[in-house]
Amino acid sequence: MTAVRDPQKVSSLGYALMCLLARRDRSGYELSQFTRPPRNFLLWSAGHSQIYPELARLTKAGLVEFSAVARTNRRDKKIYSLTPKGRARLTEWVLERPRPTPFRQELALKVHANWLADPAQAALLIREQAAMAQSEIDMIAAHGRRLERRYGITFPPAADHNLFGTYANIRYAIGSRRQLIEWCEWLEGELLSVAEAPAERRPA
Amino acid sequence: MTAVRDPQKVSSLGYALMCLLARRDRSGYELSQFTRPPRNFLLWSAGHSQIYPELARLTKAGLVEFSAVARTNRRDKKIYSLTPKGRARLTEWVLERPRPTPFRQELALKVHANWLADPAQAALLIREQAAMAQSEIDMIAAHGRRLERRYGITFPPAADHNLFGTYANIRYAIGSRRQLIEWCEWLEGELLSVAEAPAERRPA
DNA sequence: AAATCCATGTAATTAGTTACATGATTCG
DNA sequence: CGAATCATGTAACTAATTACATGGATTT
Numbered sequence: 091m092t093a094v095r096d097p098q099k100v101s102s103l104g105y106a107l108m109c110l111l112a113r114r115d116r117s118g119y120e121l122s123q124f125t126r127p128p129r130n131f132l133l134w135s136a137g138h139s140q141i142y143p144e145l146a147r148l149t150k151a152g153l154v155e156f157s158a159v160a161r162t163n164r165r166d167k168k169i170y171s172l173t174p175k176g177r178a179r180l181t182e183w184v185l186e187r188p189r190p191t192p193f194r195q196e197l198a199l200k201v202h203a204n205w206l207a208d209p210a211q212a213a214l215l216i217r218e219q220a221a222m223a224q225s226e227i228d229m230i231a232a233h234g235r236r237l238e239r240r241y242g243i244t245f246p247p248a249a250d251h252n253l254f255g256t257y258a259n260i261r262y263a264i265g266s267r268r269q270l271i272e273w274c275e276w277l278e279g280e281l282l283s284v285a286e287a288p289a290e291r292r293p294a
Numbered sequence: 295m296t297a298v299r300d301p302q303k304v305s306s307l308g309y310a311l312m313c314l315l316a317r318r319d320r321s322g323y324e325l326s327q328f329t330r331p332p333r334n335f336l337l338w339s340a341g342h343s344q345i346y347p348e349l350a351r352l353t354k355a356g357l358v359e360f361s362a363v364a365r366t367n368r369r370d371k372k373i374y375s376l377t378p379k380g381r382a383r384l385t386e387w388v389l390e391r392p393r394p395t396p397f398r399q400e401l402a403l404k405v406h407a408n409w410l411a412d413p414a415q416a417a418l419l420i421r422e423q424a425a426m427a428q429s430e431i432d433m434i435a436a437h438g439r440r441l442e443r444r445y446g447i448t449f450p451p452a453a454d455h456n457l458f459g460t461y462a463n464i465r466y467a468i469g470s471r472r473q474l475i476e477w478c479e480w481l482e483g484e485l486l487s488v489a490e491a492p493a494e495r496r497p498a
Numbered sequence: 499a500a501a502t503c504c505a506t507g508t509a510a511t512t513a514g515t516t517a518c519a520t521g522a523t524t525c526g
Numbered sequence: 527c528g529a530a531t532c533a534t535g536t537a538a539c540t541a542a543t544t545a546c547a548t549g550g551a552t553t554t
Contacts, residue, residue, distance in 0.1 A: 101513070102400055109407040119533050133406060135396035140514060142535055164522060165534065177410075184411045185419060188400035192339035192542085196306055196392035198466070202337060202459040203313040206381075207388045209453060215389060249413060249484040255406040258484075262402070262477050269473040273466050280453040280462075305541070323505050344542060346507055368550060369506065396514085503552070513542070524531070 097151050100179070102189075103144050104153075106134035108172060108180045111154060113252065115171040118142050128229040132259040145170060153179060201277070210285035213278045220274035223267040230267075234260045301355050304383070306393075307348050308357075310338035312376060312384045315358060317456065319375040322346050332433040336463040349374060357383060405481070414489035417482045424478035427471040434471075438464045 100108075107121055110133075118141055123129060125136040145168075148154040153176035156168040172180065197219060204212050237253065238244055247254050304312070311325055314337075322345055327333060329340040349372075352358040357380035360372040376384070401423060408416050441457065442448055451458050 095511075102398070102403070103513080105400075106403050109403050112407055112410060117533075118535090119531095122533095131397050133402055134398055135514095137515065138534080139516080139536080161522095161533095164532090165520090167533065180407060181410045184404050184407050185415050187419070187422070188404055191399045191401075193335050194306065194338055195395045196309075197395075198337055198463050199306070199310050199313050200388050200392055201462050201466075203316055203384060203388050204459040204462075205454065205456055206316060206385045211389050215391070218391070246484075249488040250409065252409055254484070255408040258405050258408075258477075258481055259402050261480075262405075262474075265473050265477055266470060269469050270466075273462075273469055276465075277462055280450075280458070284453040299540075307541080321505075322507090323503095326505095339542095341543065342506080343508080343544080365505095365550095368504090369548090371505065499554100501552100501554075504550085505548100507547080509544100509546070511542100511544080513540100515540070516538085518537070519535080520533100522532080525529085526527105 097147070100148070100151070100153065100183075101144065103134060103136055103140060104148055105180065105183055106136070107141065107144060107148065107170075108153065108176055109133070111170055111172045112177060112180055115169050117167050117169055118145050119167075121145075121170070128226075128233055131226065131230060131263045132233075132256065148176070152176075204281075208285070209281040213281040213285060216274045216278045216281065220271045220278070223270045223274070227264050227267050230260055230263050301351070304352070304355070304357065304387075305348065307338060307340055307344060308352055309384065309387055310340070311345065311348060311352065311374075312357065312380055313337070315374055315376045316381060316384055319373050321371050321373055322349055323371075325349075325374070332430075332437055335430065335434060335467045336437075336460065352380070356380075408485075412489070413485040417485040417489060420478045420482045420485065424475045424482070427474045427478070431468050431471050434464055434467050 106125070110116060110121055110124055118138070122136075122138040122141050124133055125141065130136075145154065145156075149156065149170075152173060154170050155173050156170045158166040158168055160166055200215070234245060234257070237256065241253060243251070243253065245257050245260075247257055310329070314320060314325055314328055322342070326340075326342040326345050328336075329338055329345065334340075349358065349360075353360065353374075356377060358374050359377050360374045362370040362372055364370055404416075404419070438449060438461070441460065445457060447455070447457065449461050449464075451461055
């Protein structure tokens, strides 16, 4: 009675890879570039060690296939593509309700337990987070400009353009970081306001 | 050479539980209420099946301890509390850089692959997401009001108040959802603009 | 009477991370 | 000549989800 996983069931990561393959054929290595910085902020985070086995599963399920590209003195390169079956499944899936994202941010924990620490030092941590968010915005915006150049378009693209989804996700990624920065700035101000209070009025 | 995990190493979930116990002693069941809706948006998502083993690990590591409360006709209830060692560890940890949150939202994938679907139907999905975010905002705001009543305070609390971290996280949770709603509204508008275009101008 | 809450756990499986392993090419 | 990039994989482990299991008390 050892349960075996339904080989037709596709994980979120599987769909992420299929989303990319729907646009164009790619190798596992190329796919892995989308799941790590700076592109990971737009789609799905994953390491390459998760991607290769997932591609094997998708292949077994008949949702993707690959052609081996032989190369002199090197291991074969596998170029994956969506099968018609894979495209059909992906197209259905796109309109289904996404599963809710579990909320797990260490920063929230540290803010929750903030009262244990010195406010001035906590403010420093928050300032650093804001700076990181800003540099991520810069990276993402630079990536957007690269795309505009490469495809000879200007953002925003029409909503039925191939790259519209990517643009929408860039917009989201930047917007959510701006919101984070605003929050950090408010938080830093609050923390500094108690940190700056005369020492006699604060507990040792 | 089978590697065994360092019993002193604490997972993020472990710190989440310690954060809660730093405020007051609680049972495993009570802790689990914080890690699922509606409170999960403020701290850390987890199921109870993850919490009970984690409490056992923290106990073994000497970071928390419990006193069994005997109850007639019922299984003992365990009330956990932070040990001095646990409090020290938590206090150090609060000021350390949080690990980056991996980005994994199915919605982003569906938006990426949006061009495969009918824009009018995609717009519906997006509208639904915005509505969900709004009802989450309402739940979180209601939770905030409950806290104000229960502790006889008015938000915002002073930055050195016990509940300041909770308030800050409520603010973040609401702000990020507002930002999501704005994005959804923009996105819906864009999708409808191509959906409403005369049929002759769109591909079948 | 049924559903939900209180309360605590374990088992099985899937998902994700970190480390190990290999080897050519290209760039500075 | 050393580092980064291209390229593909496996092994070991940690984290998270889903399902199984139990049972009294309270609410509808």
